[in-house]
Amino acid sequence: MRDEVLTAAHTSVDAAAAWPGKAAGTGGSGAAWAAEAAGAAEAAARRTLRAQIALLESELAQAFVTAFEMRIDSLQGAADPARPRRGAPRLLDLGELEQIRDELAGRLTNARARITAATGEQAGKRELLARMQLEPGRYRFTRISCRELGEPGCGVWQVRPRLGLVGMLMGWWQVKLSSGCPLARGRGRRRVPPRS
């Protein structure tokens, strides 16, 4: 992408230099015109880069939301408050804009790779859960959390014996879903009935 922008800018400058009567070396006004054309080409390149940054930012935001919906813990590079501040707001030159564009492109690539990997892992877990439900005896004590399935909540699917030890001895296995998230403040004190 970077090469395309630079090539476009250089092509414009070359075209300006090749213009009849305006080529560099044919006079002061020609050199000035070439410099002006180069400036215009660079401004156009900056506009292109800003448009690319806008597109990448938009796609990165979508990837961030997708990762949140899929319960992917941390999308590397999508929101890292530990990153250093970049300083005051200013007009960026071509190099700085390219740097930001490249950084965003890298982050987007990483984010998409993580989302793709997580999609595969979650699909595998769902398939395993389906097999657990079909043949619980083959997957004794296997646990799959809702988070691993990309679902909300703290529940865990687990193959457990029915009726405890009896079930273990008799081979009665079942898939159970735990009740969910623990209470933030514990279960609290047990109520003691007032003495009469």
Next chain:
Amino acid sequence: MSGSEASAGPRRGAVDPTVAAELPGLRLDWLTVTVRRGSAVAASGPDLTARLRMLSDRYRGATVIAMRTHPIPRAYRTFYRQIGLDPDVDRIPSEQAAIARLLQGGFASADLISDACLVAVVETGVPVWALDAAAVDPAPPGLGIGLAGTGAGADAGAGADAGAGARAGAGAGAGAGTGEGSLVIRDRHGVHAPLFGMPLAGEPGSSTTAVTLYSLGVAGVPQIHIDEALWLAAEQLGAAQGR
């Protein structure tokens, strides 16, 4: 608007031609509201605090996560990147307000000016800042956007009456730098604040009798949202004067 008066509608601020050429769509609108002396930094009334409570109920974690895909926050985030700020480090004002809401469990009321600006940014997504009108030169070109270290006037803070503490609502904390070449809010006498940053000086104080509210728009933010943000903030100030 009883007890206070907004000067005839929002005025369009001047934008340095170099900046306008590089960043089309960047604009500043401002208006001046007269207030009772001391009321700008007084505690907000019950109506405004009730409104903040009501606005707090709009936010959930998922809402805040999805904010960056909405048109207005996305426009500001994109613009932040284009001017060298990282919106994941220096949050855009609406995200900053939303994250503060999640962390504090509600929108905390500070003072009238801050709350009025907060209501505006939460309702519209467009940030509003406030300056003491005495610190702003209303003569053309008035308040505008420029580059630090260029143009007439010194680049020291132009504040006449610096208020105490950080106020001015939806401050983005976008770096305090106003070094040469950085984008700033200025009038013909000097710099008032970095772009999307808290005012350097000239914040409303206890002796303020008129407040200049200003808002920044970027490409992708409709003008009607900017006007609404300014009117909302002015309305909150006006309603408070009628108490």
